[in-house]
Amino acid sequence: MKKILNFKTARLGRGRGIAVLLAAAMAFGPGASAWADSTVDGRIDTLEKTLQDVLRELETLKKEREEQRRRVEDERRADEEKRKAMDATQQALMEEIEELKSEPKGEGFVASARGAIDRVAPGLRLGAYGEHHFNWIEGSGGDQSDIHRFVLYLGYEFNDWLRLHSETEIEHGFIEEDNGELVIEQLFAEFLITKQFNIRLGRVLHPAGIMNRYHEPTTFYSVERPTFSSLVLPSTWSIDGVGAWGSLTDWLSYEVYLHAGLDGSGFSADEGIREGRQEERPGLADPGVSGRVDFRPLVALGVDTTADLRLGFSGAFVGTDNANRGGNNDTPGHVTILAGDGQFRWERVEVRGELAWIDNTAAEELTNGAAREIFGWYAELALHVWPTAWRTGVFEDSDLVTFVRYDNSDTQFRPLAGNPRIRQFDRREVAFGVAFFPVHNFVIKATATIADDAAHDGVETPDRFDLGFGYEF
Known part of the structure; x- marks a missing residue:
């Protein structure tokens, strides 16, 4: 003008x-x-x-x-x-934000919030994660170096609504007879329909707990996974089937699956349902249904805070009369799982925990001391202690975390009527250590674990010290 x-x-x-x-x-x-x-x-x-x-x-x-x-x-x-x-x-950013919000908050490496997938060509996605451990376990024969796992991710985006995801894992760096393992942990097609409703078809991760869904070594601070995640809710637990997932609101999401069941003949007194997981060609004679919901109360209440709180609740009702390559195994029954988990982060303070109760009616068909009920929980406190003033130059993306965790995993919570409770399988552990992240997707860890059990029979439960490093990209 x-x-x-x-x-x-x-x-x-x-x-x-x-x-x-x-x-x-x-x-x-x-x-x-x-x-x-x-x-x-x-x-x-x-x-x-x-x-x-x-x-x-x-x-x-x-x-x-x-x-x-x-x-x-x-x-x-x-x-x-x-x-x-x-x-x-602005429109592109809004669409990208909505897409990120609609991503599953729990498909392990496939949906890792840390971005473990690197797009190398249009539609093709590659990535990997792994960890190498050095273990010193009290007693003879317990000191070892272990390339514990290396996992390769391969995915493809056919278009903006159809994707394929896969994870192939090699364990312990060597495969021969009973040593090591080569397994396809995940292989599924994903149909993206709306933010509220999407479909998965194939082999996915069971939705119970935290660790089974998020077990990349940069997502937890100890060298080894919690005992709870081995003996109560076994990780990694893959299931073959079909399911739906979505975000109903910004603070409420869900997953639900109809899937192959468990092999009850693998249940035991000391390891619970762990060896009942089917891995090769899972039988479908006695299937199961599993699901979870995740709730973010601070978002729901509209609280203006830098803190983040997530609460998860999961359940499963799974048949046990399944044999590999189809058929039955003469262990009719079912496993009922009720579980909860939570994560809280505020500034430098982080808290997480899980608990689960399992009812196993298939134990009635076994004679190896497998318990009718299993119960376990753990709670962990972590502090991010890397000074802000040090986040410059090569340490711009660095972090140092100290943590302490209490774990109680009881695979003999309630034995069958007439069977004695094997108290040595009521395990208690205190683990503490440090995790140093020179960059966000590479970590060096040290963990000490003091172990005990409820038997008090004079037989000492071995303590351990572990070193290790892990990565994802």
Whole structure:
């Protein structure tokens, strides 16, 4: 607007200049007496020259006005293009945020919030994670180096609504007879329909607990996984079937699956249902149903805080009369699981925990001391102690975490009627240590574990010290 006003002022000034020029031409040039005595032709010539000057001036004004109009139009067009670009960017960001919100908050490596997947080609996704441990266990034969696991992720995005995910794991760095393991832990197709409802088909992770879904070494702070995650809710537990998942709101999400059941013949007194997991060609004769919900109360209440609290509740009702490659195994019954887990983070303080109760009716068919009920829990406190002032240069992405965890895992919580309770399988542990992250997806850990059990029979439960490093990318 200021430019236009200046232009009008300039044009008005030039108009006045033209009038003055005409008046001067008539009054003074080339002298008053000469003007009166000049011939008509001379006066016409003078007027024509004056008119030529006026026309040239008007043409100049016209060009300047057109140039001004063009500049204004160019600026308007540029502003419009910028606005459209900003709107498009904003829309893209909003769509990306919604997509991230709708991602499952619990499919382990496949959906890791730390971004363990690196896109290397259109539609193709590659990644990996692994861990190497050094164990010193009290007593003979317990000191070892162990390439505990290396997991390769391969995925493909066919389009914006159909994806394929897979995880293939090698354990202990060597495979021969009973040593090591090569297993496909996950292989499923994912159909993205809406934020509230999506479908998975194939082999997925069982939804109970934290560790079975998030077990990359950079997502927990001890070298080894908690005993609870081995003997109560065994990790890693894969299931073959079909399921649905989604986010009903910003603070409530769910997963539910119909899947192959357990092999009850593998249940035992010391390891509970762990060896009942089917891995090769799971039988479908006696299936199961499992699910979970996750609730974020601070978000639901609209609390304006930097703290984050998540509470999860999961359950399962799983048949046990299944044999590998189909058929039955003569252990009819079912396993009922009720479990809860939670995570809290505020500033440098982090708390997490899990608990689970398991009822195993298939124990009635076994004679190996497998208990009717299993119960376990753990609670962990962690402090992020890396000083903010040190987060510069090569340590910009670094962190140092100290933690302590109490674990109580009892695979003999309630034995069958008439069977004695084997108290040595009521295990208690205190683990503490440090985890150093030079970058967010690589960690070096040290953990000491003091172990005990409820038997108090004079047989000492071995303590242990572990070192290790882990990574994901």
